[in-house]
Amino acid sequence: MEEDEGSARKLSIYRAARSIKRRENTVYNALRSIYEDSIFVGEISQLWPDLPLLANLRCGLWYSPKFHSTCYFKSTDGHNNNWSFSTSRLNLHVALLAGQKGGCIIVDSTRRGKRFPDSMSKTIPIWTCVLNRCIHNHLNNMRDTAQMDKESNTSDQHHERTRRVSVDWDCSLHLPLWVSETEKASIEICIEEWTKQLDASGADIASLMTCLKKPLRPLWISQKTVIWLNEVPDHDSWDFTPIILVSASSSSGVIQHKSTSEYSWNYIPGAGDDEESWARGLSPNLFWTHVYDLINLGPDLCNQKVADIVEKDRVYRAQRGQTAPQVIVKAPKSLESSNHFSQEVPLLLGISNLEINTKSCDEDCAISWLGSTNLAVGTSQVAANVCNVDCILNCDQESISLFLPDAEAYLHLPTVTSKLDRFSLLSNLPFAVNFAKLNLSKGKTLLVCCHNGEDISVCVCLAILTSLFNDGGTFDNGRSFNETHITKWEMRRRLVYICKFAPSARPSRGNLKQVFSFLTGGRVSSV
Numbered sequence: 001m002e003e004d005e006g007s008a009r010k011l012s013i014y015r016a017a018r019s020i021k022r023r024e025n026t027v028y029n030a031l032r033s034i035y036e037d038s039i040f041v042g043e044i045s046q047l048w049p050d051l052p053l054l055a056n057l058r059c060g061l062w063y064s065p066k067f068h069s070t071c072y073f074k075s076t077d078g079h080n081n082n083w084s085f086s087t088s089r090l091n092l093h094v095a096l097l098a099g100q101k102g103g104c105i106i107v108d109s110t111r112r113g114k115r116f117p118d119s120m121s122k123t124i125p126i127w128t129c130v131l132n133r134c135i136h137n138h139l140n141n142m143r144d145t146a147q148m149d150k151e152s153n154t155s156d157q158h159h160e161r162t163r164r165v166s167v168d169w170d171c172s173l174h175l176p177l178w179v180s181e182t183e184k185a186s187i188e189i190c191i192e193e194w195t196k197q198l199d200a201s202g203a204d205i206a207s208l209m210t211c212l213k214k215p216l217r218p219l220w221i222s223q224k225t226v227i228w229l230n231e232v233p234d235h236d237s238w239d240f241t242p243i244i245l246v247s248a249s250s251s252s253g254v255i256q257h258k259s260t261s262e263y264s265w266n267y268i269p270g271a272g273d274d275e276e277s278w279a280r281g282l283s284p285n286l287f288w289t290h291v292y293d294l295i296n297l298g299p300d301l302c303n304q305k306v307a308d309i310v311e312k313d314r315v316y317r318a319q320r321g322q323t324a325p326q327v328i329v330k331a332p333k334s335l336e337s338s339n340h341f342s343q344e345v346p347l348l349l350g351i352s353n354l355e356i357n358t359k360s361c362d363e364d365c366a367i368s369w370l371g372s373t374n375l376a377v378g379t380s381q382v383a384a385n386v387c388n389v390d391c392i393l394n395c396d397q398e399s400i401s402l403f404l405p406d407a408e409a410y411l412h413l414p415t416v417t418s419k420l421d422r423f424s425l426l427s428n429l430p431f432a433v434n435f436a437k438l439n440l441s442k443g444k445t446l447l448v449c450c451h452n453g454e455d456i457s458v459c460v461c462l463a464i465l466t467s468l469f470n471d472g473g474t475f476d477n478g479r480s481f482n483e484t485h486i487t488k489w490e491m492r493r494r495l496v497y498i499c500k501f502a503p504s505a506r507p508s509r510g511n512l513k514q515v516f517s518f519l520t521g522g523r524v525s526s527v
Contacts, residue, residue: 025268027306028299030278031287033271034062035295037248040223041107044246047232051244052101054094056108056119057506062272063107063248065288069097071106072506078122083187085130085194087201087492088512092208093503094243095131099211103235103242111270115222115251121176126187126194128216128243129173133195135209136169170215170240202493204500214241222247248272263298281310317381367447368502370461371473374445375436377461377502379453390444393435395428395456409444411435415456418510425456426514429463436464440475458498458505459515465494466519473497486519 041063045053052068055061061070071094077084098104106124110117173191175184199205217240221227235242249269250256256267272284280303287294290309297305367378367386376389380396391409394400399412413428432448439446448464450457470480484490495512499505 025271025278026266026299026302027278027280027282028294028302029266029268030271031294031302032265033249033268034287035291036267037109037250037271038063038065041246041248044221044244045105047227047229048103048105048235048244050101051103051105051235051242052097054097054104054106056106058275059117059270059272060106060108060248061284062275062287063109065291067107068104069093070504073106073108073119073123073127075110075118075123078118078126080183081186083122083126083190085126085190085197087197087203088495088507088509090198090201090203090496090499091127091503092203092500095208095216096211098216098241098243099208099213103244105244105246107246107248109248109270109272110251111273112268113251115178115224116176116220116245116247117270120218120220120245120247121179122187124243124245125173125175125218126191128218129171129191130194130198131208132169132215133171133191134198134203134205135212135215136171137195137199138205138209139169170217174217176220200489201496203496212241214239216241216243218243218245220245220247223250265299280306282306286310286313366453368453368504370465370498370501373465373469373473373475374440374443375461375464376445376447377453377457377498377505378447378449380449380451382453383447383449386447388445389447391435391439391446393432393446393448393460395432395448395450395460397451409439415450415460417455418508418514422510423514425459425511426518429460429515429518432460433464433467437468437477440464440468441477453502454504454506455508455511458495458502458507459511461498462491462495462507462512463515463518465498466491481519486516488516491516491519 041053045051045064053064053066055064055067055070057070057072061067071091072089073091074086074089076082077086077089094104094106106120108117108120173184173188175187217238219242221244249271250267251269258265258267271278286309290305294302294305294309366382367376369376378386380394380398380400383392383394384400384402386392392400392402392411394410394412395415397414397416402410411431413431415428416424418425436446436448448457448460450460466486467481468475468478470476491512495505495507
């Protein structure tokens with residue numbers, strides 16, 4: 001009986017805390033907090049205007065009206081005693097972009113009580129260290145090869161430069177001061193193993209090595225960082241390639257009640273986090289399109305304005321045949337979200353002219369062509385308007401209106417994420433692969449699309465590439481797949497290949513598990 005009373009007491013405390021949080025996290029409080037923090041982000045980006053600004057998805061995307069690109073470093077990979085280097089989220093486009101521009105600025109935020117999210121405190125520092133060590137190892141291999149090759153035509157100056165760079169290349173693990181020495185020592189034990197995993201994943205280290213002239217190194221900036229504006233160093237003056245990590249929000253542990261001449265509101269640190277719980281269907285893009293209207297209307301009219309914006313956008317997209325599900329907002333109860341695939345793609349263009357994504361993506365990077373495979377991945381919103389593909393495989397829950405000459409060139413396989421159905425993708429993969437096989441065998445191009453072009457469609461492409469293409473990246477109707485035992489590492493190498501062309505790919509762990517189950521549980525039938 002006492003246990004029941006204790007459980008009821010804990011539950012009531014939990015409900016009370018959630019109720020208080022709901023009252024604090026109103027839409028206006030969140031949007032106003034994001035707007036205030038974005039001013040700080042803008043000020044920091046202007047200190048180094050030549051460096052590209054990147055949003056760490058998804059929270060970081062709210063904190064500026066314009067980003068050069070996005071990245072995806074998870075805080076869970078930096079949690080204490082759960083450190084990890086993910087070969088599924090290599091973010092190599094970030095390193096390439098930093099190499100081209102001399103560095104980059106990454107924006108993220110975190111909830112009350114912390115200055116930086118773990119993605120910035122540990123995940124990204126681990127990432128920079130592992131990449132630096134892998135590049136260093138490749139530089140050493142080049143140096144040893146050059147010394148052994150007595151008849152090489154390469155100049156002595158090139159040999160000397162390779163030797164000097166490999167010696168000076170910083171491979172240290174750079175962590176912020178608030179990470180303890182004990183935790184740092186534990187992380188360093190794992191670095192070598194993670195470096196081997198990166199090398200085995202088939203990542204294009206050769207391009208990184210050519211693009212990066214100086215090793216990567218993280219720097220941390222928050223609202224408490226003191227910067228003397230007359231002494232801001234130029235990013236070229238450092239002996240490393242800076243990855244500047246900007247935590248957008250104030251780290252105060254106390255609720256900050258703020259007011260203007262017209263309105264009062266509560267400041268929410270990390271307000272952009274967990275947008276499904278507060279945004280009511282509003283996206284970062286819609287927010288910045290209507291930012292001044294939303295901020296100036298005040299808390300009383302904000303909810304209705306958000307509803308109007310979201311509904312108008314839904315109607316606008318629906319009239320153009322794009323996926324536009326209606327947003328339903330539930331009120332809180334208290335008030336009655338070493339093969340072709342393991343090596344670089346032939347660099348027909350000079351590395352010095354390499355531009356992230358421009359060779360593999362159509363306009364707005366909505367469609368990414370996966371090398372010369374005739375396979376593309378993208379969003380269902382754009383699929384309705386594409387004219388340069390022969391066939392479309394739609395994995396979105398909503399069908400799309402198309403004008404394809406052949407009725408059999410379109411297949412709709414409604415698929416939901418693993419959080420909603422653990423077997424949705426697995427049950428649809430046989431049909432997806434057979435549809436791809438039928439069309440790719442005729443030399444046709446195929447677009448695989450889903451709602452965001454980042455998860456389900458990427459996993460379907462992964463299954464198609466592994467099932468129907470050989471190690472040389474050539475379509476073979478599944479012959480090599482039927483003769484090969486697929487391992488998780490082989491599947492990861494194919495995923496690395498996809499991410500080279502589709503940097504926004506963010507396949508979830510649950511969906512990748514379903515792909516692996518499909519690949520290890522069946523064989524492709526012969527024609």
